[in-house]
Amino acid sequence: MSTTNVVDNPETLPARRNQSVSQLDLIVIPVFFVLLAILLTVVWIYSDFDGTTTSILEPDRLWTQAQEQITVALWSTVLVIVLAIPLGILVTREGAPRLKNNLVTVLGLGQALPAYGLLVLFFVAFGQGTLTVVLALAAFALLPVLRNTIVGLEQVDKSVIEAGKGMGLNGFQRLRKIELPLAVPVIMGGIRTATIINVGMATLAYLIGGGGLGITIAAGLKLNRPVTILVGALLVALIALAFDFIGGLAQRYLRPKGLS
Amino acid sequence: MNPNPQGPQLEENKVTTPKISLRNVTKTYSGVDQPAVKDLDLDIASGEILVLVGPSGCGKSTTLRLINRMIEPSSGEIIFDGENVTNSDPNELRRRMGYVIQQVGLFPHRTIAENIAVVPKSLKWPKDRIRARVDELLELTGMDPNVYRDRYPKELSGGQAQRVGVARALGAEPDVLLMDEPFGAIDPITRFNLQNEFLRLQSELKKTIVFVTHDIDEAVKMGDRIAILRDQSEIAQLDTPEAILTNPADAFVVDFLGSGAVLKTLTLRRLRDIQLVHPPEITEQTGRADAAAQLRQSDFPYAVLLDDTRRPIAWVDQKNLDSSDSLDSNSRRIPVKLQPEDTLQEALSVMLQTSAGMSAVVDGSGQYLGTCTIQSLAELLTDQPVDGASL
Ligand SMILES: Nc1ncnc2c1ncn2[C@@H]1O[C@H](COP(=O)(O)OP(=O)(O)O)[C@@H](O)[C@H]1O
Ligand SMILES: [Mg+2]
Numbered sequence: 202m203s204t205t206n207v208v209d210n211p212e213t214l215p216a217r218r219n220q221s222v223s224q225l226d227l228i229v230i231p232v233f234f235v236l237l238a239i240l241l242t243v244v245w246i247y248s249d250f251d252g253t254t255t256s257i258l259e260p261d262r263l264w265t266q267a268q269e270q271i272t273v274a275l276w277s278t279v280l281v282i283v284l285a286i287p288l289g290i291l292v293t294r295e296g297a298p299r300l301k302n303n304l305v306t307v308l309g310l311g312q313a314l315p316a317y318g319l320l321v322l323f324f325v326a327f328g329q330g331t332l333t334v335v336l337a338l339a340a341f342a343l344l345p346v347l348r349n350t351i352v353g354l355e356q357v358d359k360s361v362i363e364a365g366k367g368m369g370l371n372g373f374q375r376l377r378k379i380e381l382p383l384a385v386p387v388i389m390g391g392i393r394t395a396t397i398i399n400v401g402m403a404t405l406a407y408l409i410g411g412g413g414l415g416i417t418i419a420a421g422l423k424l425n426r427p428v429t430i431l432v433g434a435l436l437v438a439l440i441a442l443a444f445d446f447i448g449g450l451a452q453r454y455l456r457p458k459g460l461s
Numbered sequence: 462m463n464p465n466p467q468g469p470q471l472e473e474n475k476v477t478t479p480k481i482s483l484r485n486v487t488k489t490y491s492g493v494d495q496p497a498v499k500d501l502d503l504d505i506a507s508g509e510i511l512v513l514v515g516p517s518g519c520g521k522s523t524t525l526r527l528i529n530r531m532i533e534p535s536s537g538e539i540i541f542d543g544e545n546v547t548n549s550d551p552n553e554l555r556r557r558m559g560y561v562i563q564q565v566g567l568f569p570h571r572t573i574a575e576n577i578a579v580v581p582k583s584l585k586w587p588k589d590r591i592r593a594r595v596d597e598l599l600e601l602t603g604m605d606p607n608v609y610r611d612r613y614p615k616e617l618s619g620g621q622a623q624r625v626g627v628a629r630a631l632g633a634e635p636d637v638l639l640m641d642e643p644f645g646a647i648d649p650i651t652r653f654n655l656q657n658e659f660l661r662l663q664s665e666l667k668k669t670i671v672f673v674t675h676d677i678d679e680a681v682k683m684g685d686r687i688a689i690l691r692d693q694s695e696i697a698q699l700d701t702p703e704a705i706l707t708n709p710a711d712a713f714v715v716d717f718l719g720s721g722a723v724l725k726t727l728t729l730r731r732l733r734d735i736q737l738v739h740p741p742e743i744t745e746q747t748g749r750a751d752a753a754a755q756l757r758q759s760d761f762p763y764a765v766l767l768d769d770t771r772r773p774i775a776w777v778d779q780k781n782l783d784s785s786d787s788l789d790s791n792s793r794r795i796p797v798k799l800q801p802e803d804t805l806q807e808a809l810s811v812m813l814q815t816s817a818g819m820s821a822v823v824d825g826s827g828q829y830l831g832t833c834t835i836q837s838l839a840e841l842l843t844d845q846p847v848d849g850a851s852l
Contacts, residue, residue: 358564358566360564360565360566361566361567361569363531363564363566364560364562364566364567364568364626364629365566365579367529367531367555367562367566368555368579368580368583369551369552369553369554369555369556369580369583370552370583371552378568382570383570457569457570458570459569459570459571459572459613459614459615460569460570460615461569
């Protein structure tokens with residue numbers, strides 16, 4: 202019973218964002234970004250920094266950690282896209298229907314694991330380092346993109362595909378000219394979700410030597426310096442919002458013309 | 462109104478080879494015991510509209526889709542232009558046959574022009590030829606190219622979308638059109654117009670058309686020949702609409718035709734096919750007494766009033782002649798003049814509208830030719846050999 206739930210949940214909750222929401226996104230995200238940036242500035246200026254806090258919040262360090270965070274998030278997102286979209290295409294082709302549900306089940310189970318556990322598993326398998334983090338995050342964020350690729354391809358009006366077939370377009374041409382363009386808005390929704398997951402999860406990268414802003418947050422926790430925790434978390438949130446804004450732009454401009 | 466070529470065309474076809482033949486074709490879907498199409502033999506003549514009609518689920522769509530190999534036959538052969546295409550490249554075959562479906566299936570992310578250009582582009586036509594062809598097809602299907610060329614499908618009404626669907630199917634000048642309930646999802650008035658326009662188009666294009674419908678009225682209207690199908694695409698009767706309506710093969714066909722079968726024959730016959738009658742003809746110059754005498758001697762309740770150029774103006778009865786008013790002011794005007802090409806069905810509706818029970822028939826220049834009366838229609842209907850039809 203519990204396994205069917207795992208399958209059902211991701212299936213019934215496709216991370217799909219429709220157009221009106223995504224257009225609203227392009228206003229809401231910058232607003233949040235500015236608000237958080239103001240909050241960060243206020244915290245930075247009005248908090249009392251003791252020596253420990255000052256050394257943790259060394260700007261050069263923060264900059265390096267932010268770069269690491271971005272690098273990890275970016276590469277794991279690229280990896281997710283490169284893996285999940287072809288996989289989604291493959292399992293939705295005629296003659297491979299059974300694979301699809303199994304795959305979503307397995308990945309659903311994977312996502313039900315705590316992120317920490319997944320990271321440890323990958324650490325055991327691949328050892329320390331940025332590459333391990335990238336692989337672990339990619340595994341974790343695969344499901345939304347895969348699921349949205351499947352949903353996006355399957356929601357394409359069958360009569361449009363039928364008409365394409367009737368005009369002599371072969372399977373590859375139908376995929377390239379009809380199915381993929383019409384699935385783009387839904388697939389992009391999945392990619393945005395994956396991006397957010399990756400930016401957030403990259404905070405755990407420090408656990409296995411992947412660096413990132415997790416270092417600052419963890420130091421704040423260990424040394425009981427709430428300001429550094431807040432600054433680290435706000436920086437992560439700002440990076441996430443920036444990524445999501447770019448995703449929103451892409452979703453808007455990659456969306457084929459003519460769709461309602 | 463709908464000059465679909467019938468008699469002479471079919472006689473020609475008997476000697477020429479069929480455009481498309483299905484030979485012993487059977488289709489059994491995987492996971493289904495019973496075949497959807499069983500051992501079907503069917504010849505489709507060049508330039509005809511063959512209608513496949515039958516109850517839902519009898520295998521019409523399956524039969525149609527076997528022709529362009531959207532589905533592969535389990536056994537049997539498909540011959541196209543004398544060539545066995547059962548194992549040829551299906552995509553190449555499909556580009557030679559226009560395919561129109563009820564849901565139209567326009568590409569929503571492509572403009573109208575791009576939709577129509579799909580097959581010409583696959584065939585690598587040069588750009589200007591494609592552009593010219595798109596405009597030509599839009600004109601042909603009654604859509605202004607300047608207005609619609611660059612629009613997207615979501616901006617079209619159902620009827621317009623299906624026009625584009627037909628234009629797209631005609632894109633690369635195929636000889637054959639396969640149409641699966643093309644006007645099935647369209648409101649009755651628009652459907653009526655699309656049917657008429659399509660028949661007019663076909664009278665110019667002379668394509669070979671296989672047309673699927675579940676609507677016997679549409680079948681009678683559109684078909685040069687009709688194949689009435691029962692389960693598993695078994696042909697119950699294959700003949701001209703007239704022959705089927707007047708001489709149904711068996712109880713299944715009678716049942717499928719329904720009780721209006723005899724009335725439907727009116728849609729098939731034209732005024733030029735029947736003998737017109739001639740009530741007395743009078744003009745404003747004819748003396749009243751003379752006119753009254755003529756009318757009394759005839760069997761008709763009305764005389765027809767003609768103007769100087771022999772255009773019919775009004776039906777005049779005894780009472781009109783007795784009154785002192787001018788004839789064309791108080792008599793029954795003739796608002797609608799029929800032409801020999803119009804169907805008897807149209808004649809009947811005109812008669813019912815004007816309540817004179819008569820309709821005047823004129824030639825192309827508007828000159829009076831004769832009259833069709835409700836009695837002549839009734840005689841026609843009852844004289845016909847209608848044995849077998851449930852009346
Ligand atoms: N893809 C399919 N798989 C299995 N059975 C099908 C499929 N398509 C049609 N059928 C069955 O084949 C029969 C004929 O269907 P169809 O040709 O669509 O009939 P029609 O067009 O006359 O309504 C029906 O019983 C239908 O259920
Ligand atoms: Mg059907």
